[in-house]
Amino acid sequence: MTQEIIVDPSVFVPNPQRQRYAQVITAALAAVDPYTCVRHHLQRVGDHIRCGGRIINLGQVRRIYVLGFGKAAGPMAQAVEDVLGERITEGLVIVKEGHHVPTRRVRVREAAHPVPDERSVDAARELLRLARQAGPEDMVVVLISGGGSALFTLPAEDLTLTDLQQTTDLLLKSGATIHEINTVRKHCSAVKGGWLAHHLAPATTIGLILSDVVGNPLDVIASGPLSPDPTTYADAWQVLEKYELVERIPPAVRDHLQAGRQGRRPETPKPDDPLFEQVHLIIVGDNARAAEAAAREALALGYNAEVLTTFLEGEAREVARVVAALAKEVSRHHRPLPPPACLILGGETTVTVRGSGKGGRNQELALAAAIALAGWPHITLIALGTDGTDGPTDAAGGMVDGQTVARAHALGLDPLVHLRENNAYPLLHAVHDLVKTGPTRTNVNDLIFLFVEEGTSPHV
Amino acid sequence: MTQEIIVDPSVFVPNPQRQRYAQVITAALAAVDPYTCVRHHLQRVGDHIRCGGRIINLGQVRRIYVLGFGKAAGPMAQAVEDVLGERITEGLVIVKEGHHVPTRRVRVREAAHPVPDERSVDAARELLRLARQAGPEDMVVVLISGGGSALFTLPAEDLTLTDLQQTTDLLLKSGATIHEINTVRKHCSAVKGGWLAHHLAPATTIGLILSDVVGNPLDVIASGPLSPDPTTYADAWQVLEKYELVERIPPAVRDHLQAGRQGRRPETPKPDDPLFEQVHLIIVGDNARAAEAAAREALALGYNAEVLTTFLEGEAREVARVVAALAKEVSRHHRPLPPPACLILGGETTVTVRGSGKGGRNQELALAAAIALAGWPHITLIALGTDGTDGPTDAAGGMVDGQTVARAHALGLDPLVHLRENNAYPLLHAVHDLVKTGPTRTNVNDLIFLFVEEGTSPHV
Numbered sequence: 001m002t003q004e005i006i007v008d009p010s011v012f013v014p015n016p017q018r019q020r021y022a023q024v025i026t027a028a029l030a031a032v033d034p035y036t037c038v039r040h041h042l043q044r045v046g047d048h049i050r051c052g053g054r055i056i057n058l059g060q061v062r063r064i065y066v067l068g069f070g071k072a073a074g075p076m077a078q079a080v081e082d083v084l085g086e087r088i089t090e091g092l093v094i095v096k097e098g099h100h101v102p103t104r105r106v107r108v109r110e111a112a113h114p115v116p117d118e119r120s121v122d123a124a125r126e127l128l129r130l131a132r133q134a135g136p137e138d139m140v141v142v143l144i145s146g147g148g149s150a151l152f153t154l155p156a157e158d159l160t161l162t163d164l165q166q167t168t169d170l171l172l173k174s175g176a177t178i179h180e181i182n183t184v185r186k187h188c189s190a191v192k193g194g195w196l197a198h199h200l201a202p203a204t205t206i207g208l209i210l211s212d213v214v215g216n217p218l219d220v221i222a223s224g225p226l227s228p229d230p231t232t233y234a235d236a237w238q239v240l241e242k243y244e245l246v247e248r249i250p251p252a253v254r255d256h257l258q259a260g261r262q263g264r265r266p267e268t269p270k271p272d273d274p275l276f277e278q279v280h281l282i283i284v285g286d287n288a289r290a291a292e293a294a295a296r297e298a299l300a301l302g303y304n305a306e307v308l309t310t311f312l313e314g315e316a317r318e319v320a321r322v323v324a325a326l327a328k329e330v331s332r333h334h335r336p337l338p339p340p341a342c343l344i345l346g347g348e349t350t351v352t353v354r355g356s357g358k359g360g361r362n363q364e365l366a367l368a369a370a371i372a373l374a375g376w377p378h379i380t381l382i383a384l385g386t387d388g389t390d391g392p393t394d395a396a397g398g399m400v401d402g403q404t405v406a407r408a409h410a411l412g413l414d415p416l417v418h419l420r421e422n423n424a425y426p427l428l429h430a431v432h433d434l435v436k437t438g439p440t441r442t443n444v445n446d447l448i449f450l451f452v453e454e455g456t457s458p459h460v
Numbered sequence: 461m462t463q464e465i466i467v468d469p470s471v472f473v474p475n476p477q478r479q480r481y482a483q484v485i486t487a488a489l490a491a492v493d494p495y496t497c498v499r500h501h502l503q504r505v506g507d508h509i510r511c512g513g514r515i516i517n518l519g520q521v522r523r524i525y526v527l528g529f530g531k532a533a534g535p536m537a538q539a540v541e542d543v544l545g546e547r548i549t550e551g552l553v554i555v556k557e558g559h560h561v562p563t564r565r566v567r568v569r570e571a572a573h574p575v576p577d578e579r580s581v582d583a584a585r586e587l588l589r590l591a592r593q594a595g596p597e598d599m600v601v602v603l604i605s606g607g608g609s610a611l612f613t614l615p616a617e618d619l620t621l622t623d624l625q626q627t628t629d630l631l632l633k634s635g636a637t638i639h640e641i642n643t644v645r646k647h648c649s650a651v652k653g654g655w656l657a658h659h660l661a662p663a664t665t666i667g668l669i670l671s672d673v674v675g676n677p678l679d680v681i682a683s684g685p686l687s688p689d690p691t692t693y694a695d696a697w698q699v700l701e702k703y704e705l706v707e708r709i710p711p712a713v714r715d716h717l718q719a720g721r722q723g724r725r726p727e728t729p730k731p732d733d734p735l736f737e738q739v740h741l742i743i744v745g746d747n748a749r750a751a752e753a754a755a756r757e758a759l760a761l762g763y764n765a766e767v768l769t770t771f772l773e774g775e776a777r778e779v780a781r782v783v784a785a786l787a788k789e790v791s792r793h794h795r796p797l798p799p800p801a802c803l804i805l806g807g808e809t810t811v812t813v814r815g816s817g818k819g820g821r822n823q824e825l826a827l828a829a830a831i832a833l834a835g836w837p838h839i840t841l842i843a844l845g846t847d848g849t850d851g852p853t854d855a856a857g858g859m860v861d862g863q864t865v866a867r868a869h870a871l872g873l874d875p876l877v878h879l880r881e882n883n884a885y886p887l888l889h890a891v892h893d894l895v896k897t898g899p900t901r902t903n904v905n906d907l908i909f910l911f912v913e914e915g916t917s918p919h920v
Contacts, residue, residue, distance in 0.1 A: 215788070288793065306796050308768075311785035313832070318778030325771035325807060328675070333748065336766050336796050347785060372773070 008436040018399065021382060021451055024297045024342065029386060029437065031293030032444045034072035034145060034210055037285035038079035041208060042141075049083070051206055052282035058087060061204070062137035066091030066106045067127055069152035070145030070222065071387075072210050072442055074101035074108060080141055080208075081105060092130055093143060094123040094151045099441075116153035121161055124154035124191060131196065134203035142196070142205060146212030146387075146443040148222030154190040156256060156265075163250045164188055174243035182223060183231040184239050186268055187260060188253060189223070194269035194276075196225035201275040211286040212443045214311055214347045218281055226279050229268035233260030286310075287346035287444045290386055294449065298342035303451070305342040312347025312448070316361045317419060319349050320368035320381075327379045327450040331457040339378065343450040351391075357423020360391025362446055366398025366433065367424040371415050374405035378453040384435050387443040393425050395434040397446075407431040468896040478859065481842060481911055484757045484802065489846060489897065491753030492904045494532035494605065494670055497745035498539035501668060502601075509543070511666055512742035518547060521664075522597035526551030526566045527587050529612035530605030530682065531847075532670050532902055534561035534568060540601055540668075541565060552590055553603060554583040554611045559901075576613035581621055584614035584651060591656065594663035602656070602665060606672030606847075606903040608682030614650040616716060616725075623710045624648055634703035642683060643691040644699050646728055647720060648713060649683070654729035654736075656685035661735040671746040672903045674771055674807045678741055686739050689728035693720030746770075747806035747904045750846055754909065758802035763911070765802040772807025772908070776821045777879060779809050780828035780841075787839045787910040791917040799838065803910040811851075817883020820851025822906055826858025826893065827884040831875050834865035838915040844895050847903035853885050855894040857906075867891040 007022035030036065043050045047058050058064075064087050066080050073093035081088060081104050091106030096113040111120035134140050155164050167188060171181045186193025197205060207226045209218070219227040236257050240246045246254065259265045269275060291307040298305035308326065312319065323345060330341050337343070351361045359367075362383040369381040384390065384397030408415050408431050418427040428434045467482035490496065503510045507518050518524075524547050526540050533553035541548060541564050551566030556573040571580035594600050615624050627648065631641045646653025657665060667686045669678070679687040696717050700706045706714065719725045729735060751767040758765035768786065772779065783805060790801050797803070811821045819827075822843040829841040844850065844857030868875050868891050878887040888894045 215792075307789070307793070308796060309782075309785040309789040310793070311788040312782065313785060314778045314781035315775070318774040319782050321774035322769075322772065322779050322782040325769040325773060325805075328771040329767070329769040332675075333767070333770070336768060345785075 017380070017453065020301050021380060021399065021449065023301065024294050024449060025382065025384065025435070027297035028290040028294035028447055029440050029442070032210070032285040032290045032386060032442045034285065034442050035075040035079045037210060037289070038076045038143070038208055039083065041282055041284040042080065042083050044083050052280060054280060056139065056204070060137070061139045062135070063089040065089055065130055065134055065138065065140045066093070066143070067130060067140060068093035068143030069127070070143070070148035070210070071096050071099060071113070072145035073143050074099055074103070075441060076143040076145065076208065076210065077103055077106040077108070080143070090130060092123070092127050094120065094127065096147055096151060111151050113147050113150045115165070116150045116161065118161065120151055120153040121155070124152050127152070128154065128191065128199055131199045134200055136202045138203040140200050140203050140205045142207045142226060144207060144222045144225070145210040149192070152191060152222065152225065156188055156190050158256055159188055159252050163252050167249050167253050170245050170248055171243070174245060176239060176243050180239045182220065184236045185223060186229050186231065187233050187236040187257060191225050192223035193229035194224060194227055197227070197275060197279050198269050202278060205279045207279065207281040208284045209281060210442065210444070211283050212445060214287065214313060214445060216283050216286055226281060228271040228273060228276055230271060232267060233257055233265070237261050285442065285444055287447070290444050290447060291344045291346045294344050294447065295342070303340050303342040304337040305344070306337055307344045307346070310346040312345050312349065314349055316349040316351050316365040317368035320365045321372050323381065323448055323450060324369050324372035327373065327381065327452055328376060328457070330450070330452040331376060331378055339452045339454045341452045345448040346445060348445040351422065353422050355421030355423055357418065357421040358393060358426060359422055359424035360385065360393055360395070360397070362390040362397030363393065363395060363424035363428055363434070364419070364422060365448070366400045367415060367419050367427060370400035370404035371419065373400070373402050376402040376457065378402070378455040378457065380451040382435060382449040383446065384437070385446050386440060388437040388440040394436060395425065395428070396437045397435045398424065398428045398433050399435050400433050404431055404433055477840070477913065480761050481840060481859065481909065483761065484754050484909060485842065485844065485895070487757035488750040488754035488907055489900050489902070492670070492745040492750045492846060492902045493535070494745065494902050495535040495539045497670060497749070498536045498603070498668055499543065501742055501744040502540065502543050504543050512740060514740060516599065516664070521599045522595070523549040525549055525590055525594055525598065525600045526553070526603070527590060527600060528553035528603030529587070530603070530608035530670070531556050531559060531573070532605035533603050534559055535901060536603040536605065536668065536670065537563055537566040537568070540603070550590060552583070552587050554580065554587065556607055556611060571611050573607050573610050575625070576610045576621065578621065580611055580613040581615070584612050587612065588614065588651065588659055591659045594660055596662040598663040600660050600663050600665045602667045602686060604667060604682045604685070605670040609652070612651060612682065612685065616648055616650050618716055619648055619712050623712050627709050627713050630705050630708055631703070634705060636699060636703050640699045642680060644696045645683060646689050646691065647693050647696040647717060651685050652683035653689035654684060654687055657687070657735060657739050658729050662738060665739045667739065667741040668744045669741060670902065670904070671743050672905060674747065674773060674905060676743050676746050686741060688731040688733060688736055690731060692727060693717055693725070697721050745902065745904055747907070750904050750907060751804045751806045754804050754907065755802065763800050763802040764797040765804070766797055767804045770806040772805050772809065774809055776809040776811050776825040777828035780825045781832050783841065783908055783910060784829050784832035787833065787841065787912055788836060788917070790910070790912040791836060791838055799912045799914045801912045805908040806905060808905040811882065813882050815881030815883055817878065817881040818853060818886060819882055819884035820845065820853055820855070820857070822850040822857030823853065823855060823884035823888055823894070824879070824882060825908070826860045827875060827879050827887060830860035830864035831879065833860070833862050836862040836917065838862070838913040838917065840911040842895060842909040843906065844897070845906050846900060848897040848900040854896060855885065855888070856897045857895045858884065858888045858893050859895050860888070860893050864891055864893055
């Protein structure tokens with residue numbers, strides 16, 4: 001059932017070293033395959049299931065519902081079906097259009113992403129009907145993955161989808177932080193900010209989460225439908241005031257939030273709400289899991305390996321320089337590990353687009369790293385998006401080394417010009433330094449691998 | 461003789477934790493004190509001196525000359541005097557104005573920095589006269605430190621100081637890389653690019669170098685007066701052509717380089733020149749030495765400690781985010797070291813100035829890190845310039861933690877606004893997060909310390 005991801009060996013400069021690196025990438029991606037992740041965390045032993053350190057006796061469970069939303073909800077549902085089979089009463093998962101997969105008991109509905117449409121709302125309403133059927137003796141497995149916030153959209157009953165979209169647009173343009181935007185959104189939704197958990201109570205709820213948010217903040221992933229919301233209507237109102245949006249948002253939203261802060265609407269479920277005692281959230285896959293699998297594979301291949309961070313953020317071209325500096329230390333001073341070494345960093349960088357070229361954040365990071373590493377013969381850096389895509393290109397990222405710049409120069413290409421124009425793709429393509437995996441159907445952000453082989457480092 | 465550097469405890473929020481951190485900073489700075497560094501690497505045992513793993517029998521040395529240039533040349537000369545005493549025949553060091561120190565046998569001359577003046581040229585000429593006196597049985601100790609390139613300036617005999625300055629200005633504005641600029645400069649100088657070594661031959665030459673260039677490239681520090689020059693007149697000419705400067709540089713420089721590439725002037729000494737067999741270069745102090753001393757002190761205080769890099773570069777505010785990501789991993793996943801941990805990074809960041817505020821690259825890095833670390837209770841980041849100065853301020857850098865942003869908000873200060881305006885100083889001052897050391901009389905670039913104490917990390 002699990003899809004095999006293979007780094008396309010025809011793309012990059014082929015040599016035994018790079019073949020090994022491709023093996024490490026493959027191991028990382030395999031570890032966060034959504035189907036595999038769910039199977040790993042939801043195991044059946046006879047009439048019991050083991051789930052995140054908890055044993056549940058299926059003999060005491062009346063009905064089992066499987067609900068889900070997110071780009072990976074299809075294979076996650078397949079995994080639950082393969083574990084729970086005929087014990088599943090009914091189910092519904094909402095996936096991005098084109099992501100339909102065959103299932104047996106769980107219905108699959110497609111909706112729009114990243115901008116939600118009426119199909120999202122219809123599907124969310126249907127999902128909520130199922131949720132409300134669950135009683136105290138029932139169990140609900142909720143599958144959450146990246147894209148879940150858009151795919152599982154249901155405005156509060158006095159608001160429309162258009163109200164929500166206009167409000168989000170205004171907030172995005174206002175300069176509000178993502179935390180502030182979410183504070184408002186949770187207070188305009190019927191399902192986010194813990195409301196889905198509210199509707200599922202008092203059933204036992206198992207949330208299986210494939211995290212695409214750096215640091216796995218449970219109240220942020222898919223806007224936290226199963227997590228208590230520490231923010232209030234008053235906080236949401238303050239955000240509107242801070243960015244002078246009170247008079248600019250749709251009147252229905254203004255009335256809704258006004259009613260809320262005056263106590264005329266129920267608050268989102270708060271951390272002390274006893275309903276969350278029945279909710280068990282398990283991160284089944286995340287950036288750390290991918291990074292750790294890569295480290296294990298690198299160790300097996302004879303590398304000293306360590307995960308240095310899973311919280312990486314910053315402007316891609318600048319992150320590249322810092323990461324290159326870490327590799328140089330390994331090569332020159334054998335710290336924090338001696339060569340042959342593999343250092344792994346995960347997270348998500350950003351690109352401030354200034355040029356009009358073709359690329360993605362990982363390709364741009366790789367190109368900038370190639371410039372910083374020029375002349376360092378034993379260092380290779382790989383940056384890739386774990387979903388197999390990077391910007392509007394067919395590549396997942398780039399694999400560069402101390403000779404990349406020289407190879408580019410030999411072809412008459414200037415890496416500095418390509419970097420300035422946000423035009424990494426054509427250069428990496430020309431020097432055979434792209435990494436292609438095809439769509440991986442998972443997403444746990446980006447990974448950066450630094451491989452440092454043994455050998456004398458230059459005094460440059 | 462060594463100057464004690466103490467982190468001013470009245471500046472920052474005082475608590476036992478921060479007192480410990482100040483101790484680590486103090487240890488780092490003490491380790492790169494110029495006097496201490498020279499004493500550490502130049503030791504006398506009876507009639508022998510031990511220097512960088514080499515034993516020299518002073519009984520076989522006729523005369524000893526001590527030459528030097530750079531901001532730290534004064535205390536370095538004092539150290540050599542304390543080791544070699546009456547054995548020193550004669551000496552001259554060129555220091556920045558205001559950096560005069562009392563010496564016994566070595567003369568100290570002051571010159572302008574960073575823009576060289578006629579005093580630099582006069583002093584360089586005098587230094588070269590001494591250099592040429594050295595014969596095959598003589599030994600010359602050459603002391604090199606930051607600022608040496610400007611303080612030891614001598615144009616090739618057919619050029620003037622003004623010629624050099626105009627050429628440098630044009631190159632700086634052209635977008636040429638530092639490597640390209642140096643290629644031209646070395647071919648216009650009578651002392652750089654290995655020429656000083658040429659003039660010293662055949663004397664035994666010991667170069668003691670306090671490095672202020674990331675990675676310690678010997679041909680770059682002070683423009684490599686004792687190092688072979690791999691570049692040629694033809695390379696220098698190509699740089700002029702690439703940036704369309706052939707018609708714009710002073711005619712004397714054009715004629716000089718033209719003559720050189722036509723073989724009518726001698727090339728700079730090349731790596732295969734046997735003269736370098738008599739030249740022994742020793743890095744007596746650098747960023748790595750400071751970082752390693754800090755790690756030892758942190759270990760002594762009970763911290764797990766590691767130097768992660770001494771090659772750090774990049775835009776300060778972006779470097780901050782990556783470094784913060786490393787600290788978060790320690791706090792959350794106990795990698796690469798478990799708390800209590802001290803990670804150390806060294807190098808030199810840059811700031812693209814967009815605002816009109818007050819600060820420096822280390823203060824800006826600290827402020828950006830404070831934003832990235834807001835709410836992480838157990839993490840402290842310190843960034844400082846090892847010379848004790850950071851931008852046009854009286855601070856060396858900043859010491860921020862997970863509460864810095866909250867402290868700023870409590871005072872009505874917005875860290876994002878201060879960051880946007882390159883205005884870190886007033887905010888760090890207000891929240892008591894500046895680090896002040898006073899002038900340290902050394903410079904091995906910048907250091908960043910990440911301290912992570914034990915405790916539960918937040919899910920933010």
